[in-house]
Amino acid sequence: MQCGWSLLGPLQWIRYVNKQVKVKAGKDEEHRGWLLTVDPVSASLVLVNFLDQDVGGGRASVQAQDVGGGRASVQVVMGHAVQEVQVLQEADQETTERLQSSFLPPRSRPLAPEQLHQRRAGVRRWLEQNRVPVQEDGEELLVAGALTITAPYGPEDCCSSNQIILDRVQRLIQSQPAEPPIHSTAPPNHSAALPADQPIQRLIQSHTAPPADQSERSSCD
Amino acid sequence: MLITGGNKRLNMATPVSVLRLPKGPDPNSRGFDPKSPRFIALCRTSIPTSAVSEADVEQLPKEQHARSVLRESFLRCLLSVTNKKVQFHMYERVKVEATFGASDIDVMNFQVSDLHTPIGVQKEALIRCQDVISFSFDA
Numbered sequence A: 001m002q003c004g005w006s007l008l009g010p011l012q013w014i015r016y017v018n019k020q021v022k023v024k025a026g027k028d029e030e031h032r033g034w035l036l037t038v039d040p041v042s043a044s045l046v047l048v049n050f051l052d053q054d055v056g057g058g059r060a061s062v063q064a065q066d067v068g069g070g071r072a073s074v075q076v077v078m079g080h081a082v083q084e085v086q087v088l089q090e091a092d093q094e095t096t097e098r099l100q101s102s103f104l105p106p107r108s109r110p111l112a113p114e115q116l117h118q119r120r121a122g123v124r125r126w127l128e129q130n131r132v133p134v135q136e137d138g139e140e141l142l143v144a145g146a147l148t149i150t151a152p153y154g155p156e157d158c159c160s161s162n163q164i165i166l167d168r169v170q171r172l173i174q175s176q177p178a179e180p181p182i183h184s185t186a187p188p189n190h191s192a193a194l195p196a197d198q199p200i201q202r203l204i205q206s207h208t209a210p211p212a213d214q215s216e217r218s219s220c221d
Numbered sequence B: 001m002l003i004t005g006g007n008k009r010l011n012m013a014t015p016v017s018v019l020r021l022p023k024g025p026d027p028n029s030r031g032f033d034p035k036s037p038r039f040i041a042l043c044r045t046s047i048p049t050s051a052v053s054e055a056d057v058e059q060l061p062k063e064q065h066a067r068s069v070l071r072e073s074f075l076r077c078l079l080s081v082t083n084k085k086v087q088f089h090m091y092e093r094v095k096v097e098a099t100f101g102a103s104d105i106d107v108m109n110f111q112v113s114d115l116h117t118p119i120g121v122q123k124e125a126l127i128r129c130q131d132v133i134s135f136s137f138d139a
Helices: A010-016 A093-100 A113-129 A163-174 A200-205 A210-220 B006-010 B037-042 B059-081
Strands: A019-025 A029-038 A045-050 A070-077 A082-090 A134-137 A140-143 A147-149 A158-160 B085-090 B094-103 B109-117 B120-128 B132-138
Touching (some): A029 B059, A029 B132, A070 B059, A113 A134, A113 A140, A113 A163, A147 A163, A158 A163
Antiparallel strands (some): A134 A140, A140 A147, A147 A158, B085 B094
């Protein structure tokens, strides 16, 4: 039942990207939209219809959030169900840019160096208050020798190959109280997200055997 | 399937308890077992890299680059669907609405919450991608 779409390969699929296509799928479904991407694993097509443009066959929707300044309805057609793909038109520069920026994470304005420095110091202080070993390594923060935090030092900027540490540090940064004034002295044990008796070093030593660690913790109660 | 009265359809918000359907022939044979004949027949785990002949050796880096660009774009798209309401169009003209949870790496199954079905709202469900023709959401 599959047509050759799934067998075309990435080099062919990428030629369809940023074009307006008409896709026949299943028995009698037809979808139109701007092709954002094709998943190389499942050959699924991601079609975008901007709701403020008059695109033929575009689906009106009740709830839509802004996508790069407009509203969009997205249809994903599974590769195995595709019967036929037909190109209707090419995208102009504006539509291409809009498409490509639709799903990128929102880019905040780059911070000035002093702000970055303050932010870094703030995050570092918060981690230290929570008994997390952290070192400054140039522009980055090195946590417990296993995790790196790059500018602007938010939870999404944490980078580590250790899932447990990553999760803990992300939660910790997320729970950091906003903008603590530099001149105030925050209490040393201020709302640690980690339990006070479980410093992260113990976590690193025993991260390869988490069940043992948890059973130890429960027996301490 | 028991058809309830028309007015009962309005009260779809209460999740129904999980239905335990009868077991199939094998212990894991509800269609998800990778060793089941149905799975092997219908679900390839992934689309392999195209076979490289001598003439195509220089195409391989280009293909890999295209593949990674496409895949990254798709993964970002999946990231943005998380926790949004999506409508699944499946075979036999089945249209169901759910809140998207996650997909697995080979896009074989989708994990969804609050799946609205004709027999009630399933709190958590796994949808086989082979059964889905398309799904849509608002970005």
